[in-house]
Amino acid sequence: MKRLMNPHADDGRNHTVTVTTDDQQRQVEDELVQTVLASFRNTPDPRLKQLMEALVRHLHAFLREVRLTEAEWQHAVDFLTAAGHITNDNRQEFILLSDVLGASMQTINMNNEASAGATEATVVGPFFVEGSPEIPLGGDMAFGAPGEPCWVEGTVTDTDGNPVPGTRLEVWEADEDGLYDVQYDDGHTAGRAHLYTDDRGRYAFWGLTPTPYPIPHDGPVGRLLEETGRSPLRASHLHFMATAPGLRTLVTHIFVEGDQLLDSDAVFGVKDSLVKRFERQAAGTPTPDGRDLSGQSWSRVRFDIVLLPEPSPGRSK
Ligand code: BEZ
Ligand code: FE
Numbered sequence: 001m002k003r004l005m006n007p008h009a010d011d012g013r014n015h016t017v018t019v020t021t022d023d024q025q026r027q028v029e030d031e032l033v034q035t036v037l038a039s040f041r042n043t044p045d046p047r048l049k050q051l052m053e054a055l056v057r058h059l060h061a062f063l064r065e066v067r068l069t070e071a072e073w074q075h076a077v078d079f080l081t082a083a084g085h086i087t088n089d090n091r092q093e094f095i096l097l098s099d100v101l102g103a104s105m106q107t108i109n110m111n112n113e114a115s116a117g118a119t120e121a122t123v124v125g126p127f128f129v130e131g132s133p134e135i136p137l138g139g140d141m142a143f144g145a146p147g148e149p150c151w152v153e154g155t156v157t158d159t160d161g162n163p164v165p166g167t168r169l170e171v172w173e174a175d176e177d178g179l180y181d182v183q184y185d186d187g188h189t190a191g192r193a194h195l196y197t198d199d200r201g202r203y204a205f206w207g208l209t210p211t212p213y214p215i216p217h218d219g220p221v222g223r224l225l226e227e228t229g230r231s232p233l234r235a236s237h238l239h240f241m242a243t244a245p246g247l248r249t250l251v252t253h254i255f256v257e258g259d260q261l262l263d264s265d266a267v268f269g270v271k272d273s274l275v276k277r278f279e280r281q282a283a284g285t286p287t288p289d290g291r292d293l294s295g296q297s298w299s300r301v302r303f304d305i306v307l308l309p310e311p312s313p314g315r316s317k
C-alpha cells in the first residue's frame with residue numbers, strides 16, 4: 001500500500017491517504033469472488049451448485065472486464081425492474097431479452113443438436129398459448145385473421161422414415177398486420193390451432209402467408225434495440241410444435257425463401273434447413289381442396305417434419 005499526500009487537504013497539515021496498487025485492488029476483487037463462490041459450497045443439489053458457481057465466476061468477470069460503474073449498475077437494475085413491470089400473462093419481457101441476446105437460440109442449439117436428418121428446432125417466442133382450437137385436416141387456422149391464405153401440407157415421420165400418425169401439431173402465426181391474437185384488444189382467438197396427422201402421418205391446413213413483424217418493442221427491450229441500432233423485425237415465419245408419444249417434442253418455425261430479413265432476424269432464429277419455398281398462386285388458381293377464395297391470391301408450402309426419438313433414460317437430453 002502506498003501512502004501519499006492528500007491533495008484535497010486544505011488545513012495546511014500533513015494528511016496522508018491510502019492508495020491501493022493495482023495488485024492490491026486485484027486481490028480485493030479476487031477475494032470477493034472467492035468469498036461469494038464459497039457461500040454456495042453447501043448447496044445440496046450439485047447441478048444448482050455448478051450453475052451458481054459458474055454464474056458468479058462469469059458475472060464477476062464481466063463486471064471486472066468492463067469496470068462497471070455504480071451508475072451503470074443502477075441503470076441495469078432499473079432496466080430489469082422495467083422488464084418486470086411490463087411483464088404480464090400476455091407479455092414476457094424476460095423471454096424477449098433472452099431472445100435478443102441470442103441466449104434462447106444458443107440454449108436451443110445446445111439441446112437440439114442437428115442429427116439423423118431430424119428437423120431443426122428454433123425459438124418458441126412469447127406467443128404460444130395453451131388451449132388452441134382443434135381444426136380438422138385441411139381446416140383453417142386463420143379464423144378470420146387478415147392475410148393471404150396459405151395451404152400448408154407435409155408429413156411427420158421418425159428418423160427411420162416411419163410415418164407418425166396422431167402427431168399433435170400446434171401452429172400459430174402473426175396476421176398480415178404483424179399481430180398475434182393475444183395482441184388484439186378484444187382478445188379473440190385467431191391465427192392459431194392444433195390438428196393431428198392422419199394414419200399415414202400426413203397433415204394439411206390453411207394458414208396465412210407469413211409476413212415480417214416486429215417483436216414487441218414498446219418496452220425496455222425495444223429501447224435497448226433502439227440504443228444499439230438494431231431492428232426489432234423478425235423474418236416472416238409460421239410456428240409449429242409437434243408432439244407424439246415416444247418422440248421428442250419439436251418446437252420450430254418455417255421461414256419464407258427470399259425474405260430480406262433472413263439474415264437479420266431480431267432473435268437469431270433462422271436456420272437454413274427451415275427456409276421453405278412458398279409458391280405464390282395467382283388469384284383464380286384452383287385450390288388443393290376446392291376452397292373458394294373469392295378471387296384472392298394464395299400460396300402453398302410443403303414442410304415435412306422428422307422427429308427424433310425421446311432421449312433414453314439416464315441421458316440428460
Ligand atoms: C415470435 O416468433 O413469435 C417471437 C419470437 C421471439 C421474440 C418475439 C416473438
Ligand atoms: Fe412469431
